[in-house]
Amino acid sequence: AVPAMATAADHLDWPALREAVAGCRACGLCETRRQTVFGTGHPQAHCMVVGEAPGEQEDMQGEPFVGAAGQLLDRMLAALGLGRGEAAPAQQVFIANTLKCRPPRNRNPSPEELAACRPFLMRQVALVQPRVILAMGRFAVQSLLDSDAPIGRLRGTVHRWQGVPLVVTYHPAYLLRQPADKAKAWDDLCLAAELLA
Numbered sequence: 001a002v003p004a005m006a007t008a009a010d011h012l013d014w015p016a017l018r019e020a021v022a023g024c025r026a027c028g029l030c031e032t033r034r035q036t037v038f039g040t041g042h043p044q045a046h047c048m049v050v051g052e053a054p055g056e057q058e059d060m061q062g063e064p065f066v067g068a069a070g071q072l073l074d075r076m077l078a079a080l081g082l083g084r085g086e087a088a089p090a091q092q093v094f095i096a097n098t099l100k101c102r103p104p105r106n107r108n109p110s111p112e113e114l115a116a117c118r119p120f121l122m123r124q125v126a127l128v129q130p131r132v133i134l135a136m137g138r139f140a141v142q143s144l145l146d147s148d149a150p151i152g153r154l155r156g157t158v159h160r161w162q163g164v165p166l167v168v169t170y171h172p173a174y175l176l177r178q179p180a181d182k183a184k185a186w187d188d189l190c191l192a193a194e195l196l197a
């Protein structure tokens with residue numbers, strides 16, 4: 001069952017959603033996190049990027065994708081003219097994670113944790129109203145598309161999540177281990193960028 005706290009996210013505006021995430025105790029990760037990681041970027045960004053969960057750096061800094069995987073992600077986004085800085089919404093991304101809290105030792109999210117945190121991600125998408133969602137890695141895909149299919153099979157076509165075009169790609173941490181797949185990920189980002197035009 002989805003805990004009541006996160007389900008109540010449906011009616012929250014952006015500041016209230018931030019507060020709800022910061023105070024969330026809907027799953028056991030609240031016992032081990034240093035802090036929650038809400039997400040970063042423009043709240044009206046045209047592109048929304050969804051990763052897996054905070055790692056050690058993110059848990060310390062309170063911002064998503066600030067470690068090595070994040071640097072790769074930022075470089076790829078920058079090559080498309082996108083960033084998480086101060087630009088207009090069309091040149092911005094909002095970066096969120098499927099889980100807002102770091103799993104201990106970066107273990108995989110559990111189904112219960114994904115279910116508990118999902119309403120927050122849903123509400124973020126509903127409020128940002130992006131033109132495209134870039135779902136990176138299997139847990140973002142599981143949470144948004146409810147699919148267990150491998151990334152290699154889901155990438156390359158445009159899916160939809162509640163009407164919003166959704167592009168699936170490899171997680172940047174995976175690309176650091178498998179650089180040969182970077183070219184495919186680049187194609188995926190270009191596909192997402194086409195939907196922004």
Ligand code: URA
Nearest residue numbers: 051052053054064065
């Ligand atoms: N990996 C993720 O999925 N998210 C982060 O914020 C950092 C690394």
